[in-house]
Amino acid sequence: MPGKVQTVCGLVEASALGRTMTHEHLYMEFDVFHVPVQRKEEKHLETCAFALPNLGWIRQNPYSHKPNLRINSPEVKVAMMGEVGEYKKNGGGTIVDCCNIGLGRNANFLKELSLKHGVNIVAGAGFYLHMTQKKETLSLSVEEMAKNITAEMTVGCAEAPNIKCGAIGEVGCSWPLNEFERRSIQAAGEVQATLKCPVTFHPGRHPNAPEEIFRIYTEAGGSSSKMVMGHLDRTIHELDQLVEFASLGTYCQYDLFGIETSHYQLEASTDMPSDAQRIARIKHLVNNGFGDKIMVAHDIHTMHRLEAYGGHGYSHILKNVVPKMLDRGISQQAVDKILISNPATWLAFA
Numbered sequence: 001m002p003g004k005v006q007t008v009c010g011l012v013e014a015s016a017l018g019r020t021m022t023h024e025h026l027y028m029e030f031d032v033f034h035v036p037v038q039r040k041e042e043k044h045l046e047t048c049a050f051a052l053p054n055l056g057w058i059r060q061n062p063y064s065h066k067p068n069l070r071i072n073s074p075e076v077k078v079a080m081m082g083e084v085g086e087y088k089k090n091g092g093g094t095i096v097d098c099c100n101i102g103l104g105r106n107a108n109f110l111k112e113l114s115l116k117h118g119v120n121i122v123a124g125a126g127f128y129l130h131m132t133q134k135k136e137t138l139s140l141s142v143e144e145m146a147k148n149i150t151a152e153m154t155v156g157c158a159e160a161p162n163i164k165c166g167a168i169g170e171v172g173c174s175w176p177l178n179e180f181e182r183r184s185i186q187a188a189g190e191v192q193a194t195l196k197c198p199v200t201f202h203p204g205r206h207p208n209a210p211e212e213i214f215r216i217y218t219e220a221g222g223s224s225s226k227m228v229m230g231h232l233d234r235t236i237h238e239l240d241q242l243v244e245f246a247s248l249g250t251y252c253q254y255d256l257f258g259i260e261t262s263h264y265q266l267e268a269s270t271d272m273p274s275d276a277q278r279i280a281r282i283k284h285l286v287n288n289g290f291g292d293k294i295m296v297a298h299d300i301h302t303m304h305r306l307e308a309y310g311g312h313g314y315s316h317i318l319k320n321v322v323p324k325m326l327d328r329g330i331s332q333q334a335v336d337k338i339l340i341s342n343p344a345t346w347l348a349f350a
Contacts, residue, residue: 006166018093020343029104102128129172145187175204189220196350
C-alpha cells in the first residue's frame, strides 16, 4: 500500500486527497465530558433548546449543555449531510474522522457521507481515553490492543466489517497517564512499525504531555514521521517549548480553529487561544523551518459548532482562516503545504 491512503470507500492515491481537515468528528458521543452546572439558577439550561436566547450560554458553557455532547441523533445526521456538502462546495477534499473505541464511531455513516458528497473520509482505529472505555476494554494487554488495531486496519471495523480504518487515533492520553493509556500508546507504536500507517494523538492537558507520549510511542517502534500531536492549541503555549517539540520530527497540529471563547471548561487554568493566536504560533513554526510539519482542523465535537446549530462548520478554515493566514504573512505555498501536501504525506502508508 505504499503511497496509498485507506478511506472508508477504499484505497485512493495520496495525491488525490485535496484540502484536508486532519482532525474532525462526524458522528460521536461525548457524554462522559459533561460538566455539571454549578449555579442553581442556570441548572435548567443543561437541557435547553438550541434557540437564539440560549446560544450565548451554550457557547460559553458547551460541556454543560447535555444535548450539545451528542453528534449522533437522527436530526444531527441529517444536518451532517448538509455540513459535509458545504465543505465540498468550499473546496474541501478529505476529512479525517478521529472517532475510535470510546467515542462511538459509526463507519457505516461515514461511508454514507463520503458516497453522498464525494469527500474522502478516513476512519480512526485504536482507543480513546481510559474514562470512555468499557470494563472489558480496560483490561486489554498491549498485545491484545495491537491485535484489535491491526484487525480494524487490515480486515474491517468492529461495527462495519467491510470498512477499514486508515489511521490510528485519536489515541487518547490523560495527564498524568494511566496504565491503560500507556499500553494504548505502546500498541499504536508497535502497529505503526509494522503497517507503516499514520497515527494521531490526543495529549493530556499539560505542556509536558506531548513529549512523554512521543517517548513511549517511539520506544515501542513508532515512527515520528508518521505521528501527529494534536491539540497543541491548548497544550504548549511557550514558543520556545513549541519549537523544541517540533524539532522531534512529529507533525504539529492546530485543530481547534473556530473556538474563540477563552474560557476552557475542561481545564479552567488554561486560556483557550483565539484563531489569531493560533495563526501567530503557526507562523512562528513556519519561520523556524517547520512548514512541512504543520496541519490544521476544527475538532468539531459538539453540536453548537455545526452551521445548522449556529456554529462555524467544517469550512471555517477554508473560508475565514486561510485569508487571515495570507494577510498575516504566511505564503500561499506554506498554506498549501499545511492543507494539502502535509496531510497527504502523513496519511499515505509508507
